[in-house]
Amino acid sequence: MYIPDHFQMETNFIYQSIDENPFSILVSNNQGEMMATHLPLLLSEDKKSLIGHFAKPNPQSLSSGTEVLCIFSGPHCYISPAWYETERAVPTWNFTAVHVKGILTTVEDPKKIHESLLNLVKRFESQDSKYKIDSVDTNYIEGLKKGIVPFEIKITHIEGKQKLSQNHSVERRNLVISNLDLMSGENEKAIASLMKKGLNQKTP
Template identity: 25%
Template sequence: MYERPLYREDRDGVVLAFLHHHPLALVVTAHEGVPVATHAPVLFRHGPDGADAEAVAAGTVPLAGSTLIGHMNVENPQWRRMRSGDQALIVFQGPHGYVSPTVYDVTPAAPTWNFTAVHVTGTVEPTAEPADVLDIVSDTARRLEGRFGRGWDQESSLDYFRQIAPGVGAFTLRVESVQTMFKLSQEKPTPMRRRVAEQFEASESGTHRALAGMMRAHGLTDADEERETAG
């Protein structure tokens, strides 16, 4: 992915939080030169040398070298063709939306698309070992339920998990590089960026409102705006 410096997010803690909030990723690998892809939940497991998420979030250890986990149907041809040591690209996409030139209130102007995305590349290790699969599936279910669910306790379903585990192909990925694009109108003056954010906030789309939230979280501060005006 082309990373324009203006839109790049270099803080590993921010990138890790992005992965936590947008776990449904596009897993891309290649077989005999042909790219193949599957949408699957992919989660951070631990940082380099077993460091926890807090260490990555704090910047104590880098995101590169961390381990991600995921799974897909064992009958999926993509998983069946994965080999230990293969390279994979994991694409995480966040909120996005079209920006109409009308919001700029200037002429000439051009439309654009604001979006957020993180590309992670690394080495995959597929596994069909029942214990490994059960560990990855149960860990994924527990964490996603805790983040997005309503308090469901999987304990009474573990025997069912063991029954369906043979139909699951799991994998780990060791992160080698991370690319980011948080395109949030950074090239525009602060008042114009604010109008773009307000347009998204007024939308009925939850995705647009989430995008507005990211714009404000990554936007210029009032102090920066005052310096722009003074300068």
């Protein structure tokens, strides 16, 4: 990913961004054909791996032992040059994104497979939900496991981009924030919030 120095995402925020935006695009090269799957991935506690699973019929389930790329997209929105104090500007897009490369291996250990499924449910199911995976019929769960291919991705490279108008003056960034604050979209609100936090960053 092309990342100018002033758009470089700090390491701590990279991990936070993965946690907040876990639904990723996993890209691999299967026998010369580029393939992609949209799926949730969880970061391991030691931050060295990503955990997930494919549906067994998915051709990408045969990617074990190969390098894959996982793309995590955060908030993003259009930035209009009409918000600037000059007409000498062009439209652009502010966004955050994380790219993770790693070696994918399938998981065979039944204990690890069960733990990964429990962690997925725990991560996304609300605390007051009536659904409790531990109370689901064991035979039913075991049947479902036969239809998936659990995997672990050992991270070899990780990078993040946070394009939040850092290449513009503080005055112009404040103008952008003011306009985004007037909008109702969640992406616009999120970008405005991130821009406010980054106002102390130096412009190039």
